[in-house]
Every structure is written in C-alpha cells, then in structure tokens.
Amino acid sequence: MATIVFAILIALSLVLAVAAKKGHATTSVRDFFIASRQFGGFLVFFLSVGEIYSVATIIGFPGSIYAKGGAFGIWFLGYILLAYPVAYFVNPLIWRAGKLYDAVTIADLFKGHFKNHAGGRVLELTVTITAITFLVPWGELQFGGLIVALGGLGWHISPAILVTFAAALAFFYIVISGIRAPAYVAILKDVLMMVAIVVTGGAALSQTHLSTIFHAAGPLASSHLTAPELRFTMSTIAFQAIGFFMLPFNTQNLFTAKSEQTIRRMQMFMPLYMVMFPFLVIVAYYQLGTHAHLSAPNGAFMAAAVQLLPGWMLGVVAAGASLAGLLVLAGISLAIGPLVTRNLFGHVPERKQRSLAQIVILLYLAFSITLTLLAPTLLVTIQNTAFFGFTQFFPGMMAIMFFRRANPLAIAAGIIVADVLAVAFFVMKVPTHDFNIGAVCLLINVAILIGGSLLAGHQQVMPVALRRTAAVPAAGD
Template sequence: MAITLIGIVTIAVVGVTGRRPGRGEFGEWTVGKRRFSTFTTWFLQAGEAFTTFSFLGLAGIAFGGGVAAAFALCYLSINFILQYFTAPRMRELGRKGGYLTQADYFADRYRSPLLGKVVAVVGAVFLLPYLQLQITGLGLIVQLATGSRTGGNLSMVLATVLTVAFVLWSGIRGIARVAYLKDALMIIGLVVLIAGVALSVNGGIGGLFETVRDAHPNLLTFHQEGYDATFFVTAVIISGLGGGLGTLPHLWPPVLAAGSGRALRQNAIWLPLYQIALGIPVIVGFAGILLVKQGSAPNAVALTLAGQTLPGWLVGVVAVAAASAAMVPSAAIVVGISSLLSRNLLSAGNERAQLRTNHVCVIGAATLALVLGLTRPGLLSDLLLLTYGGLTQLAPAIVMGLAKKVRLDAVPALLGILTGVGVLIWLTFGGVDVGTFDTGLIALVLNMAVTAVAQLVVRSRSTAPVPAEAN
C-alpha cells in the first residue's frame, strides 16, 4: 500500500512539472503551441491508447475467452494503418482552422455550429463511462494488490484529486510529462509480471500453452460462449474504425498538438511495437487458467497472479504501473470532455472565459465519474459498451470531412449520427437479441444508409428546376 500511494503521488508530481500555460491561454492548455516533437507525440498517443484495459481487461478476456483476447492486437493494427492517412490530414486542417477540439472540426468543415454542439454532447456523454472505467479500474488494482477495499477507495479519491490538480495546472504538457513515466512503468510492470508467471508454471511459457492445448483446447479456438468468431470480427471492425478514424474526442489534442504530419506518420509506423507488450497480459490470462481458481472474477486475474507469484514490494511496483495506465488516460479523457463542453457546447466567449469554464468542467466531470465509481460502479456498465459503438457513429462524417471539398451536407451528417446513436441505444437497452454481433456495427450500417438517402434528397432538391412564375 505504501509503495502504491507513493507511486500515485509521484505520478502527479511529475504532471505538475509540465509548463503552466499563460493566463487565459486555452489553446496552449489544450494543444500546446502545436509544435510537439515526434518523441512527445509518441508518448501522448501511446499514453492514451494503452489503459487499465491493457492490464486487467485483456488478461480477463484471455482467462474466460482464450484467443479471443487477440482482438485487441488486431484492432490496434487497423487503428495505426488508418491513422497513418487520417491523422496528418486532421492536424493540417486543425492548424489552418484553429481547431482545439473534435467538435471544432465538425462545425468548421460542415459550416454548422449546431452539428458541432451535437457532436460535443455525443462525445462528452460517451466518454464519461470511459472515464469512470479508468477510475474504477485504478481502485480495483489497488484493492487486489493490497487486499484492502478501503485502500482501493482511498486510492480512487487520491488519484482523481491529483489527476485533476496536474491537469488544471499544466494541461496537455502535464499529460505529456506523465506519459513518459507511465510508459516506462508499464513496460517494467509487465516484464515483472511475465517473469513471475514464467517462473511459476511448469515448463515456462512454452509449457503453459502445451498444457492449455491438452487440457482446454477450446480456449485456442473461437468457440467460447460470448467470444465466438462473430464477436471477434465485429469487435475488431468497430474498434478499429473507432480509433483509426478519430471518433474518440480525447485522441484529437495529441494529433492537433503535433509539430508536423511526418511525426504522426512516423508514430503510426512504430507504435505497433507496443503490441508486443500487449501480448503479455494475454499470456498472463492463459496462466490464470492453470493457476487461479476457476470462477474468479476475470478482471482480477492479473493482480491475483501477481500476488501469488511475486513478493509484496514487487506487487506494489506492478500496482503503480497499472495505476499510471489509469491516470494518464483519465487526464486525457477529462481534457476531452471539458474542452468539448466549455468551447463547443457552452461557447464561453473568449479564450480566458473558455479556460475558466473549462476548469469548472474538469472538476465536474472528474467528480461525477468518481462518485459513480464509488457508489454505483455498475451503473454505467451497459453504457460503457456503447463508448466505442456510440462514438464510431461519427466516422462517416469524419471521413467525408477530410476531403479537400466536403461533398456531404450538414443535415444528412446530423441525421446519420442521430440515427446511429438512437439505434445503438435501442439495441442495447431495448432487450434486442443480436447474439455476439457488435451493436455498434449494426447501428453504423443504418447510420450510413440514412446519411446516403438524406444526401440524395438534399441534392435533388438543390438541383431541381425552379418553376416559372404564373403570368
């Protein structure tokens, strides 16, 4: 517990060392001077892409669904391929148009402040459960590592307060500083964890998979309940499109802050190296099949194994690494939500007013996510499943807006987004059984159909001949 708490405080102290923006410089707080190096952009993009899911979620899926956990490696590959083409163009448009948020892009490219406001609402609503996931995940990490539920709740409060503090102080520059530390800690934590597993399994890693092949062969196929081939393919598609096409609002500031399109292309080439590290939680999940009692909570597998195979102080190191993987994405998500609300939805005057409003939104969003995490941790569980699916409904309009000349009108884009979000909510909360098919993909197909039909109607009306006036 001592090592974990000291680690959380250290992470926040590093964040505060980021340069504080000048008074009233909302743009500096959000995207810096738009001159971040390839090195800094690398850590910003990696820091926001690899979260508590990398520690807890992947190991849990491997524990319950076997090789289906590899979907994360597949969709991230699609992300980076798409980002090679889309991110430099987004940065170029952002520099010319002065964008600070994703919603700025929509309002400018489609000449529609209303569309910008709708996108701001959609982004904030669907990012909130993602923020709660990071905070709740951090509490679970500490609880599992220390055996103390009270310690887990205390860590959630402490980490949230400290994250808000360094975000308010230094904005994206503070997040960049912490991202350097977070990536180093994550690699150290994963290496320590895999070493403990390798020493605890007969025959090491090779022996582990031989045993799984002989005792649980189904785990090496897509035949587990809830984790079949349909789940795998549709989850890869929707998640790959979501990240690769810039539908998650908190991924825009690092892109807009990059010093050049070349930096973003270089990162898209080399960031897949992180997928080597992501293989470790998958291996840990398979080890849990042999070493952890069946029926255990899937998300507890990684830290449970750490407790079984490592001395206490090393468990603390792993917990700090996992905590950093929660705090950096939390900071980025808070910036994403608050910027959308203060700049695009509330439209608070000049930059100084926007920065003041933004600070209030930072505190409000973090407090709401923390309260929900402490009191109703399962309240947004269903909505969490909508995060990628819901935000991917922005994909068609984002793609059309990247063209040199935007050939999609604002009304069809708006109708498509509203249709996709509405269908997704209906499928999720209406008790509609679609099996393991990703509901976000179903909603996206209908979204695109409505967008296309609406565009045809708009264009047909605009080109229709005007009847001559009666004499």
C-alpha cells in the same frame, strides 16, 4: 514496502507534472488544452500511447481472457493492429483539419468545416453531446481499473476513498500544466507499465513451462471461434479499428503535434507496444490454470502479481497500472472541459474558458466516481459500449476529409439515429445476426449521410484532403 515504492513513484509523477510547466505559460486555452501545437514526435508518441494503452490493457485485457476465454484475445489484438494502418493515413488529415480550423476539440472540426452553412451548429452540438455522453463510461472504465490496481497493494480502504484519491491526482495533473503534464508523466507510466507486464509474465513463466501453463488452462479457456463468434469478432475488429482514433481525447492529442509529418513518424513506431500482449496472455492463462475461481475476473493480473512478485516490485506494478488509468482520466477531462465551454456553450469568452472548464472537469470526475461505485461491471464491456458512440463520428470525418457535398444535417441525423439504435439494441438485446451492434448501426449512419446529402443538396465545401494548412491561418498565428 509495496506502499513505499508506490508512493515514491506517484510522487515522481507529480514532480514531472510540475516540471512540464517550466518555460511555458499555460494561461491561453490553446496552450492548456493542445500545447499550442508545439509537441514534437517524442512527446506526441508518449502522449498518444499513454491514452491508448490504459488501465483496460493491463487490468481489463487479462481479466476478459480469464472471464471469456482465449478467443477474446483475437478480437482485442486484431482491432488494435488494424487501427494502426488506418491511423497512418487518417490522423495526419485530422491534424491538418485541426490546423485549418484552429480546432481544440473534435467538435471544432465539424464547426469549422460547416461554419457558413445551415445545420452547422446542429452538427456541432450533435458531436459535442455524443462525445460527452460516451466519455462518461470511459471514465468509469479507468476508475474501475484503478480500484483493482490499488487493491493489489493490500490497502483496507473503501473504493470510494480510492477513486476520490485517484480523481484528485488526475485533477492535480490537469491544473498544474494542462495537456503538458500527461505528456511528461506518460513517459514514466509507459516504462513502469511495460516493466510491470513483462516482469509479471516472466514470473509466471518461472513457475512452470509455457506449455504447462496453456495445457492447464486449456479446458477452461476456449480458443476456437464458432461461426457466430467469428462474425462478431470480425465485425468488431473492423468497427473498432476505424473508431480507434475517433475518441475525442485521441483526436485532441493529435492537435498537439507540430506537423502532419510528426504524426506519420509517431504512427510508424506505435505497433512496437504490442510486445506486451504475449506476457498479458501468459498471466491470464496462468491464473486460469492455477486459480480458476477468482471472485472478480478484473483482478486476474493483480492477483498474479501479488502471488508471484516481491513487495517492492508489487509497488512498481501498482504504480504503472494506476498511472495508466490516471493519465487517461486526465485526457478525458481535458477533452470534456473544452467540449462544454467551447462547443456546448459556444458563447463563453476565451479568457473564461479555462477556468470554467476546470469546474466542468470536477463535476465530470464526481459523476464518474458515482457511476463507478453504483454500477461496476466488466471493464471491456464498458469499452465496447463506448465505441458504439465514438465510431459514429467516422463517416462525418471522412466527409470532411474527402467529399464536397456532404450535408451537415445529414451527418448529424446519421450520428443521432446510429447512437440511439446502438444503445436501444444493446439494452433490449435485439438480435443482429451475431454482427457487432455498432457496426450494424454504422452502416445505417452511412446510408443516412449519403441519402440525406443527395436529397437535401448542399453548397460545395472543399475537402480537407485537397487543402493545405497555410490556406487558412490559425487564430493567433
């Protein structure tokens, strides 16, 4: 029964993807990748939430509490909550910059702002290569979660076949109607994921009292923070909160909106989704208290669902978790495609960018599948590593928004040095006095940007915060 329900819901998502194309010609690059900036608040909301609350939420969050204890939840919830007020002020300006510079990708923002100045192309390439590099582990994050979600259906199928099936579905969404398909399917995904989380958490509560769940898991789930853990937690919250919307696919989602006001309205309602996290914590503690020896921590949520829910409901849970991963995979792919065709190979004519981007997306999905099968790891560890790269865009983005004299070569140097040091510190386990590695490197990034801009000098460019979108009409408007 679980498989039948799962198949029906996945088929429904495919119907929604096809329906998303109705009345829209997705032949142009801008319509395919950013819906010609036509989405209202409703679709932007679901599209953005669909990318934020991914398979790492439903699978990775309880899995990490199961593996690392309750103190982990403080960091995860903290950075998401702090990210929302940051995004309320920053995201409308990102949309404004996208409109001013007719941007499709995050790299287009840097390209457009510094297009008449030496170093602009270097900065564009730096942002492009960094974005692509750190999007690869984010794809592995989704595939890893999909393997766990689909495994809960009891299929005796190899992981290679499961992830290939998932990649084919994600590619189908993309080919049918570009960014419109993930936006429409995200509505179904959010309903299913919320139901899956609340029902599974409720089922755990129905087995025993809340106090019993936490009492049983207490000896196994440390919920206090030592001084070193507190330093790491607080620095990670701050670091990832400002980098939350620097993810290339999140930035691209903002470009689909009609206006800045659409972005502001959407941001006001996004914290409502935090209602799911208490139920995820309950599931994680339930598993700790009753099944403290799972072979794979990432399987904590699905193991609870298999144990507690009837077959048909398990199909709903698996469908919600799977769509959460599939939509982010589609979003990542839609970000990588134009990054390669528009920014990495800047000479590609627009009429060929869409077809070439689809080839790039296929290659990306194949590479991510290979990486997932050869190097699986704890999902949230992958997420943390990816933030090392994405958050380094923040100083440069602030320079575009607010500063007149930022030097593009200084911005590029800051990103490169910070990325290299972050990866080197992580691999070599260099001590950073218990502060988040990425946060330490972000300070170095800022110092290079400011120092380099002061030393090199640069022709003034009016910051985006002082401009209006009507000042520079978008191409084709």
